[in-house]
Amino acid sequence: MRLDKYICESTSLTRSLAKKALHRGEVCCDGEVIKDSGFKVRDGMTVTLDGNEIGLLGQRYIMLHKPDGIICSTQDEEYQCVLSLLDIEKPDILHIAGRLDVDTTGLVLITDDGQWSHQITSPKKTCGKRYRVTVADPLSADLVAQFAEGVQLNGEDGLTRPAELEILSAHEALLTIVEGKYHQVKRMFAAVGNKVTALHRESVGAIELDADLEAGEWRYLTDAEVASVAAEKASK
Structure with a gap:
């Protein structure tokens, strides 16, 4: 990889700022000052910028506990985005594998691996997402079978895919769905x-x-958590 590209992918510097750092003699490869932006960085080579070792970020896989009032999008000026909670290099190249509504809390997965996140978010996949749901009115036992058969959502053609409902108390349940329709959990309970x-x-x-x-x-x-997504795909 070219040295200027290596610097850009390892830091927040733009290509022009990387070249300026090179020209100032701030970049060393295996202890030698390199000013040539086209210098080829070899595997195992130690690269330093202004005395600090830098390295390629590689693919990243993150779990975040999303609070209430935080959005899973960068296209909103009213609410803070979950990516702003990450104190890491280049958060802007990460994306969210399965968004949550602003008032929904819990597990959010964040990555820069598009193929990995596709296994989670693709409508053709069957990756289950489990939610703890609190509702206004008491839950009836017949909802378990109804959700397992599928629910007709307002404005949708056909039923939802089978979902697993476990009633915990009169107003609380666990719901596992394999789809990601817009506001799906809220709409499923609204439908009943x-x-x-x-x-x-x-x-x-x-x-x-x-x-x-x-x-x-x-x-x-963890490596096991990352691998579990591919393992689910293989078991289908």
Whole structure:
């Protein structure tokens, strides 16, 4: 890889700023000052910028505990975006694998691996997402079978795909869906005459929200958590 590109992909510098740093003699490769922007960086080579070692970021996989009032989009000036909660290099090249509404809390997965996130978000996949749902009116036992058969959403053709409902109490349940229709969980309960008053996503596929993460906190996924998405694909 060209040295100027390596610097850009390892830092927040633009190509022009990287070239200026090179011309100032601030870049070393294996201890030698390099000013040639076209210099080829070899595998295993140590690159430093102004005395600090830099390296390619590689693909990143992050879980974040989304708080209430934070959006999963950068196209809104009223609310803060979840990406702003990440104190890391180049957050702008990351994307969210399955968004949540502004008033929904819980697990958000963030990555720069498009193929990996496709396994989660594609309508053709069957990656389950489990939500803890609080509703206004008491839940009836017959909803378990109704949700398993599919629910007719307002404005949609056909039923939702089968969903798993576990009633925990009169006003609380766990709902696992394999789709990601617009406001789907809220619309499913609205279709049966109820209203969601609180919604929290606990898991995506085999990835569970880390209980140690407070709202607004994040961590990188473990190798096993990352691999679980591909494993789900292979088991289908």
